Amino acid sequence: MEKTWNNKAWFMVLPVLVLVAFSAVIPLMTVVNYSVQDTFGNNEFFWAGTDWYVQVLTSDRFWDALTRNLIFSAIILAIEIPLGIIIALNMPKKGLGVPVCLVLMALPLLIPWNVVGTIWQVFGRVDIGLLGRTLEAIGINYNYVQNPVAAWVTLIVMDVWHWTSLVVLLCYAGLVSIPDAYYQAAKIDGASRWSVFRYIQLPKMKRVLLIAFLLRFMDSFMIYTEPFVVTGGGPGNSTTFLSIDLVKTAIGQFDLGPAAALSIIYFLIILLLSWIFYTVMTTSDAQG
Amino acid sequence: MARINLNHIRHAYGAKPKSENDYALKEVHHEWNDGGAYALLGPSGCGKTTLLNIISGLINPSEGEILFDGKDVTHLSTQERNIAQVFQFPVIYDTMTVYDNLAFPLRNRHVPEAEVDRRVKETIEMIGLGGWAKKTARGLTADQKQKISLGRGLVRNDVSAILFDEPLTVIDPEMKWVLRSQIKRLHKQFGFTMVYVTHDQTEALTFADKVVVMYDGQIVQIGTPAELFERPRHTFVGYFIGSPGMNVLPVKLDGNTATVGGEHVGLNFLPKVKAGAKTELGIRPEFVSLGREGMPVAITKVEDIGRHKIVRARFADQPISIIVDEDGEIPADPRVTFDPKAINIYADSWRVGEEA
Ligand SMILES: Nc1ncnc2c1ncn2[C@@H]1O[C@H](COP(=O)(O)OP(=O)(O)OP(=O)(O)O)[C@@H](O)[C@H]1O
Ligand SMILES: [Mg+2]
Numbered sequence: 001m002e003k004t005w006n007n008k009a010w011f012m013v014l015p016v017l018v019l020v021a022f023s024a025v026i027p028l029m030t031v032v033n034y035s036v037q038d039t040f041g042n043n044e045f046f047w048a049g050t051d052w053y054v055q056v057l058t059s060d061r062f063w064d065a066l067t068r069n070l071i072f073s074a075i076i077l078a079i080e081i082p083l084g085i086i087i088a089l090n091m092p093k094k095g096l097g098v099p100v101c102l103v104l105m106a107l108p109l110l111i112p113w114n115v116v117g118t119i120w121q122v123f124g125r126v127d128i129g130l131l132g133r134t135l136e137a138i139g140i141n142y143n144y145v146q147n148p149v150a151a152w153v154t155l156i157v158m159d160v161w162h163w164t165s166l167v168v169l170l171c172y173a174g175l176v177s178i179p180d181a182y183y184q185a186a187k188i189d190g191a192s193r194w195s196v197f198r199y200i201q202l203p204k205m206k207r208v209l210l211i212a213f214l215l216r217f218m219d220s221f222m223i224y225t226e227p228f229v230v231t232g233g234g235p236g237n238s239t240t241f242l243s244i245d246l247v248k249t250a251i252g253q254f255d256l257g258p259a260a261a262l263s264i265i266y267f268l269i270i271l272l273l274s275w276i277f278y279t280v281m282t283t284s285d286a287q288g
Numbered sequence: 289m290a291r292i293n294l295n296h297i298r299h300a301y302g303a304k305p306k307s308e309n310d311y312a313l314k315e316v317h318h319e320w321n322d323g324g325a326y327a328l329l330g331p332s333g334c335g336k337t338t339l340l341n342i343i344s345g346l347i348n349p350s351e352g353e354i355l356f357d358g359k360d361v362t363h364l365s366t367q368e369r370n371i372a373q374v375f376q377f378p379v380i381y382d383t384m385t386v387y388d389n390l391a392f393p394l395r396n397r398h399v400p401e402a403e404v405d406r407r408v409k410e411t412i413e414m415i416g417l418g419g420w421a422k423k424t425a426r427g428l429t430a431d432q433k434q435k436i437s438l439g440r441g442l443v444r445n446d447v448s449a450i451l452f453d454e455p456l457t458v459i460d461p462e463m464k465w466v467l468r469s470q471i472k473r474l475h476k477q478f479g480f481t482m483v484y485v486t487h488d489q490t491e492a493l494t495f496a497d498k499v500v501v502m503y504d505g506q507i508v509q510i511g512t513p514a515e516l517f518e519r520p521r522h523t524f525v526g527y528f529i530g531s532p533g534m535n536v537l538p539v540k541l542d543g544n545t546a547t548v549g550g551e552h553v554g555l556n557f558l559p560k561v562k563a564g565a566k567t568e569l570g571i572r573p574e575f576v577s578l579g580r581e582g583m584p585v586a587i588t589k590v591e592d593i594g595r596h597k598i599v600r601a602r603f604a605d606q607p608i609s610i611i612v613d614e615d616g617e618i619p620a621d622p623r624v625t626f627d628p629k630a631i632n633i634y635a636d637s638w639r640v641g642e643e644a
Binding site: 182 | 376384
């Protein structure tokens, strides 16, 4: 068939382009614009070049927050991915248990983020919260308002409770696509439980795990609502992540320039790390 | 290497079978001789795979027991029964190399690595994947994958039995022939008991000492190819074995005379038939002779298939097939006679013997 070139076809993608422009490109460019200028109010702007970037990148505040972000993401990935796999492996494959489990799993995912935050905030309070009081009663020093470790534990437990289901559901989808014959052959071949996991289940889950990993990484790296609701970034700065810091800078102090520079840097870090993970994981896939 | 006894095995996939029809296997009671080569033949859905899975222990039968050399193994795992099974659809371990795929069942059983290497190399050559040992199994074609599946069974030649579930369906005809003779050779060399499921009756008849015909969840006949051909125990075996299958004509019996329509066929024995049974006469197309003598037929079609001709005709208003030699002539006023020795009588589809 002869291909006909018709430039009018470009009009077809115009609506999407306009949408993306308004929702992503224009805000992003505005931010870029702020990040290279300074203002003293009155809508007067001065060219500031890379000053804000230098300021952000040389501040301890930035590096501390970034470190917290990295540690937080590392911890929740290290918990949620294996835990999600283990739960998915133990979910029933047929029968009445399947819909029951799926609904139970989907439940946390359906709750809005700020509600999750509030639930845990109340749950963990030492004066009225069920968890907080119980822990206090058995003599554990748990007070997320004063104790940084308790604050971190609360955020991690919250995130695990909220998002492990996502990993579970993705893994489960991978697992149910394995035909019975594979398990039968493994039995005939005398494979151990571990071999079945290593050579049959894991390879089938690899793709979905990659997606789960990237989603959970990006999402946890951008964590905002939960610390904002529960700890407000404290005690001290102990749960001030980049996102919290960003909002403090932009809205709390109204330093639009540094805040814009910080967002751009933040955005680039996420992009870069996701790209690295993706590349590393897909190339190892191609070889393995 | 084991003699396998299936004692009154029945199996239903559903939890609470109510009627006979809920059973995928109705009742199987049979002994497989140590070192025997059996072909399992039957139409789709008759329970062949179910039977194999019960022997290998992948499923537990609802009723009955399985003995290996007289020892009850009904509740033993697949691993403990030491059985190899090759499945209908290829199963490979994607992330492993071809070599590791074949070594897998041996390594799981802690066979010394030198022995693993020797056996795997031998098997890889046998299945014709010599040059592929170091490749990952993922990118292979369907028939290469099936060869690996087959190889993982053949590499274990110290097993009690090897069960093959239509292992060669996706493999091209020439390679099929090679693999079939390799399997035969291994069987001779190592003497494992072998059960081989196939749809292909020539494969079954050339391959096995004994052919087991299944129909609707039951074993209807076990016999040598000659027995299946000459004395089908069930009309189904008559239809299923042979090409074309046996002619089965509804008849009325009176002593040793069978009446079809208005024609009388003399029998050389007195069949023992219960009153009220549906009676049929079976005669293979090879034993119907077409000539100027005998009972009249109306020819509808002649198919020339090379070595001989198949004549389709109507006899006493029933369709009948006749095999005629390549150079045999077809007379203008055709008549047929049946070879009395080749006549079988069936009551309610089962072959009946002689009145004592
Ligand atoms: N896992 C299962 N659950 C429920 N019913 C099943 C299951 N496996 C098989 N059956 C049923 O049991 C009967 C026998 O199936 P089986 O697979 O043993 O047949 P088969 O002779 O191997 O057929 P084919 O030649 O198509 O492989 C069929 O009616 C089938 O629908
Ligand atoms: Mg089958």
